[in-house]
Each structure stands twice: as structure tokens, then as C-alpha cells.
Amino acid sequence: MQTLYPEIKPYARHELAVEAPHVLYVDESGSPEGLPVVFIHGGPGAGCDAASRRYFDPTLYRIITFDQRGCGRSTPHASLENNSTWHLVADLERIRAHLGIDKWVLFGGSWGSTLSLAYAQSHPERVLALILRGIFLCRPQEIHWFYQEGASRLFPDYWQDYLAPIPADERGDLVSAFHKRLTGADQIAQMHAAKAWSTWEGRTATLRPNPQVVDHFSEPQRALSIARIECHYFIHNAFLEPDQLLRDMHKIAHLPGVIVHGRYDVVCPLDNAWALHQVWPNCELQVIRDAGHAAAELGITDALVRAANQIARKLLDLPPEEV
Template sequence: METLYPEIKPFARHELAVDDTHQLYVDESGSPDGLPVLFVHGGPGAGCDSLSRRFFDPRLYRIVTFDQRGCGRSTPHASLENNTTWDLVADMERIREHLGIDKWVLFGGSWGSTLSLAYAQTHAERVHALILRGIFLCRPQEISWFYQEGASRLFPDYWQDYLAPIPQEERGDLVQAFYKRLTGSDQIAQMGAAKAWACWEGRTLTLRPNPQTVERFHERALSIARIECHYFVNDAYLEPNQLLRDMLKIAHLPGVIVHGRYDVVTPLDNAWELHQAWPNSELQIVREAGHAASEPGIIDALVRATNAMARRLLDLPLDEA
């Protein structure tokens, strides 16, 4: 199986002001003259880390990572102001222009797949190809499955902890109930709700229990919970079924879809429906995997995909990538 590339440090860091409120953290690593690729992180609200750069051969790729509005090293932290899908799409285009990149590959997982599709459908002429993992079409049924009823039946023990901050009388609409607390003035209630939300997601992310994954979600609980909830109460600022509806705009672009068979966060039907609407895509279903990018089978599929895409776009022989 393929594994991650060794850790590397960025060769450039940028702090990019995108409006009067938000400043984005952006970095570049790998080869300055390589094939540009943008790592689009999940959440919304998670952020990038050193793992984000390691899916790509640094000899072949110019690797760009950035923390979306309110996430990671971008400021202000956990801010919901001017924070919509279309603000983020505009930010990605701003980054491309700032770095002088003509076209790039998009590499996105979970919410990162949502945002990558939204960007590509808006700026198809700026995209070479897409490599997407853990497809999240961000429709009401996906939100309901994971945050209201569905995944709850698979993990009733974890679900009990998720429900704990919400009184019985408010459990008919859990996303709204969490949003009330995550945007309220009671900081103790806010952090209690954020940790319950983030812990539920972290505990269900992997096929096998992974305490390190749960810990990472705890560390980012406030931005993950606030920003995710903000997006979900607003239907991710997408029209009904918009991403599938607009696949004709990018049907010509090559793509690889990687999805865990036992993904309970964003079930496999998301990837299946996207693949059916995208004839130029390749769907790889990883048998022993859930949702997380850190699972061995997912890593293997993604690294193989990035290597194959570099060979294809750079017209390299097999033994040079």
C-alpha cells in the first residue's frame, strides 16, 4: 500500500486579507515549478495541518494549502461574519490570482469536496482536474442523516453524549438547537455544545476507533461546531441539489472519487450519485474504511490518485512519478 510522503516545510507563507474582516493563512510547499494543487480542507471549520501536504509527491507538485475563513491560522477565529460558500469560492480565486497560478488541481475531502465542486463549477476554466474524498453533497438529507436521525442508530452510545447539551423539548431540530447555543452569549454553554458536536463527529469519523482523531476535533471544537452549524442552518448557501444539477459545467474535467465503504458521516450514496452525474470520473470504493483521510486504505487510494494525475497532466512515464 502507498503511504504518505515524508513531512515537509513550506517554502513560502502568505497572510492574505480578503475583506475588512478576514485574513487567510496560505502556504506553499513542494516544487515551486511543479503542478499546482490546492488542498481544500473539510469541516467547514477544520483547517489544514502538516498532514495536508503529504498526499503529494513534492518533486512534482506545487502544493498550496490554506485555512478557510474562521479556521486554523486564519483570523478572526471561528468568525461567522461574511462566511458563506461563495465567499470561500471567491477566496480560492483570490489565492490563485495572488500566487500567479493559471490552472490547478483541486484536492478536497468531505466539505472540501463540496467546496471544490462549487469552485470548479464557477471557474471551470481554472481547473485541470479534481481528486475528491468522502463526498459531501451537503443536501438536507445528508445533514439530517448525521445530525438528526440516521447515524444515531449505529452509535447510540456516542449519540447520547451528542444530545446531552440539548433539552428534550428542543431535540426536534438539533441543528437549530445547537446553533442557538453556539451563537449565544453564554460561553460555558457555547463550549459545552461545541465539544459535544465535535466529539460526535470525531468519534464516528473512522472505521476503527482512533483517539488521536477525536483529540484533533476537540482541539478545533469551537471553529468546527460554530462554522459547520452556521453553514447547515443556511443549507450551505446552495440551491436544492445544486452540485449535481450543475455537473454538466465540469463534465469534461477528469476526476477521481475516493470513498470509504463504511463512511457513516457522508454515506456512499453521495459518491455514487456524483459518479453517475460525472462520466469522466473514476470511483474508488475503499472496502475497509470510513470517512477519515487518515485511514490506511484512503491514504493508499489518494496517493495513487495524485501520482497518476501528475503523470497524466505532466505527461510523465510511469517510473517518473
């Protein structure tokens, strides 16, 4: 099994102002002359961490990580102002131009796969390849499955804690009910709702219980940005037209790619990856049999590290790595 590369520190950090009030945190690590790859984190609202740059061979890749609007080290924290899918697509272009990159590899998981597809379909000429995990197409049925009814039947015990901040008479539309609290003036109610929303995601993200993943999601500052920004996006259908990402795959179907998806992914069920694969014949679909949604699961990590090596060696015309 392939594991993450050893920890490395960035060789450059940037604070990039975009539309007010947002300032993005961006860093670079690995080889300055390497193959450019951008790590596109999930959520929306989760931010990057030290592990984000460790999927890539630092001798082959120039690794760019950044925190999307309102999360991580970007400021202001948990801000919903000027925060939409298309703002983030524009931010990626701004980062690419700022760093003097002509084309790059996109590496995105969960919401990161959504944003990767939206960016690639908007700027196909700037993309070399895509490595995607836990495909999330942000269709209404996917949001309904996880936040209203579906996954609730598999985890009724965790679901009760998710429901706790919402009165019974408001549970017919849970996204709207959470949105009301997450954007309201009552900060105690806001944090209560944020913790319930984000902890539900952390508890269901892995096939086997993983307290570290749950703790990561439920840390108060991260929980607030995840819950507020996700709910803001989902109440607006991620600012996408119906089936937009599948509809527009013809724009990037020629690009090489790898999809890694857990067989037992409850957050983003496997039919998302299957539907994408049907309209993207140039990609390789890897179904990880003993995994759920999280990148931290051993089988997912192994597949992602191997995919990154495979793509780098193909694009750099290097011999395949010896196993």
C-alpha cells in the first residue's frame, strides 16, 4: 500500500486579494520546476492542511495548495459574501496566472471534484489532467440523500444528533432550517447548528469509525466554515444548472483522468462516479472495495498516491514507477 509522502514545508506563501472582502491563502511546495498540480479541497469550506501536499512526489511536482473563500487561512473566516462556484472558478484562474503557470493538473476530492470539473469545463485549455476522488455532482438528489433522507436510514443514531438543533415542525426542509440558523444573528444557535451539520459529515465519511476524522470535522472553527459555506452553496444548488457538470463533459472528455471512489461512500454514493465515467471514456475509474468517502482511508490514499505518480510519469514521459 502506498502511503502519503513525508511532511514538507512550503517554499513560498502568498496572500492573494480577490473580490472584497476576500484574501486567499496560497502556498507552493515540492519542486519549483516540477509539473504543476493544484490541490482543490472539499467542503466547500473545509480548507487545506499539512497532509494536502503529501499525495505528490515532491521531486516531480510543483504543488499548489490554497484555501477557498471563507475557510482555512483565507479571510474573512466563514464569509458568504461574493462566495459562489463561479467566484471560486475565477479564483483558480487568478492563482494560475499569478504563479505564471500555463497548464496544470487538477486534484480534487468531494466538493473539490465538483469545483475541478466546473473549472476544467470553463478553462479546458489550462488543464493537463484530472485526479478526482469521491465524486460529487451537486445535483438536488445528492443533497436530498445526505441532508434530508437517505443516508439517515443507514445511520439513525448519528442522524438524531444531526436533527437536534432543528424543531420538529421545521424538519420537512432541513437545508433551509439549518441555513436559517447558520446565517442568523444568534451565535450560540449558529455554532450549535454548525457542530451538528459538520459532525454528521465527519461521522459518516469513513467505512470504519475514525475518531480523528470526526474530530477534524467537529473542530469549532472548521465546523463553522464548513456548515455555513456548504449550506449556502447547497440552498443555491451549488450555483449550477440542472445536470450541468454531466451535460458539459464533452468539453473535457479528451482530457486524461483518474476517478477514485469508495464502494461504500455514503456521503457521495458511487452512482455519481459511475454517471461521470459514462460520459468520460478517457478516464480510469477505480472503485475501492473497502472504503467510504474520506481521503484518509488506506485504500483511498493508496489509489490517490498511485494515480498522482501515474499521471506525472505519463505527462513527463518518464518510465512507469517500479512496484
